[in-house]
Amino acid sequence: MFSEIQKVTDKAMVFLQKKALSALYIPKQKLHMAMNNTTAPKVQLLYDLCKTTFTPSGLSSSPSPQPIHKLCSLLDTFGPGDVGLKEESPDDDRGHGFFGLNRVTRWAQPITYLDIHECDSFTMCVFCFPTSSVIPLHDHPGMTVLSKVLYGSMHVKAYDWVEPSCIKESQEPGCPQVRLARLVADKVLTAPCGTSILYPKTGGNLHCFTAVTPCAVLDVLAPPYREDLGRKCTYYVDYPYSAFGKPYDLCHHTCYKGTTFLKVKVSVSQSEIIKLLKNHSTDSAGNGAQISSGKEEESAWLAEIETPDDLYMRSGVYVGPSIRV
Numbered sequence: 382m383f384s385e386i387q388k389v390t391d392k393a394m395v396f397l398q399k400k401a402l403s404a405l406y407i408p409k410q411k412l413h414m415a416m417n418n419t420t421a422p423k424v425q426l427l428y429d430l431c432k433t434t435f436t437p438s439g440l441s442s443s444p445s446p447q448p449i450h451k452l453c454s455l456l457d458t459f460g461p462g463d464v465g466l467k468e469e470s471p472d473d474d475r476g477h478g479f480f481g482l483n484r485v486t487r488w489a490q491p492i493t494y495l496d497i498h499e500c501d502s503f504t505m506c507v508f509c510f511p512t513s514s515v516i517p518l519h520d521h522p523g524m525t526v527l528s529k530v531l532y533g534s535m536h537v538k539a540y541d542w543v544e545p546s547c548i549k550e551s552q553e554p555g556c557p558q559v560r561l562a563r564l565v566a567d568k569v570l571t572a573p574c575g576t577s578i579l580y581p582k583t584g585g586n587l588h589c590f591t592a593v594t595p596c597a598v599l600d601v602l603a604p605p606y607r608e609d610l611g612r613k614c615t616y617y618v619d620y621p622y623s624a625f626g627k628p629y630d631l632c633h634h635t636c637y638k639g640t641t642f643l644k645v646k647v648s649v650s651q652s653e654i655i656k657l658l659k660n661h662s663t664d665s666a667g668n669g670a671q672i673s674s675g676k677e678e679e680s681a682w683l684a685e686i687e688t689p690d691d692l693y694m695r696s697g698v699y700v701g702p703s704i705r706v
């Protein structure tokens with residue numbers, strides 16, 4: 382009798398042990414499903430969405446509004462921690478090192494560039510600014526750029542070219558060639574704030590960043606800068622519209638429209654330039670900014686310059702979540 386009870390007990394123990402071991406074992410299929418159900422880092426989601434939105438540079442075309450809207454919605458949720466950053470204290474040395482505002486600029490704190498990912502289709506990167514640091518006015522030829530301020534405050538000044546192009550070419554030594562642009566933005570962005578977006582010809586394709594406080598910006602550029610494909614980063618200096626308001630004798634004023642252009646070599650005033658623009662304007666969507674009567678104060682003349690000597694930037698190491706490519 383006792384032996385029979387012992388046998389039943391032994392069988393029960395074996396059954397319970399097998400059940401316990403089976404509970405610890407997770408089949409590969411279920412394990413894979415569990416991993417897929419785990420929330421991916423936001424930076425991985427951003428990469429995946431960029432990959433499906435943007436094409437290689439050689440086949441580039443303007444992305445449709447729907448995926449751009451999805452990218453903006455995702456970027457709107459980003460904070461510094463999503464890319465491995467901590468918010469900097471505003472109590473810094475204002476980005477001018479040991480010597481203050483009026484001393485040697487080479488001692489200024491650099492802007493730090495963090496490369497998250499770059500391919501033929503797009504670039505994902507972060508710029509970390511100390512207070513008062515500046516990325517001068519520059520362009521993004523043929524590019525779509527999404528920017529999200531992660532922390533801090535940044536002043537943004539942005540222009541779009543006036544179309545058709547209006548260019549002043551002076552024969553006087555030292556007088557630069559300038560091109561007319563329309564002011565699109567002149568404001569301070571403070572985190573948390575929405576994502577900014579610029580397109581090849583609209584949205585402020587030429588912009589300048591100035592750090593009001595320590596701040597960081599997450600950028601998506603599509604396609605990336607690539608000089609051999611005509612996407613060189615060019616820097617500019619802006620002059621007030623009124624700076625070229627006086628008549629300029631023997632200056633060339635060239636207005637382009639497609640493959641045709643007008644060229645006048647006479648004494649031309651700013652009001653005549655506006656009139657010339659009106660007579661040869663275009664209303665096609667996406668063909669650049671157009672100047673209209675009464676909006677002269679929103680315009681400026683931009684002159685191309687060499688890369689500024691005081692642009693102080695260094696490469697940093699991205700320490701945020703890794704991306705599965």
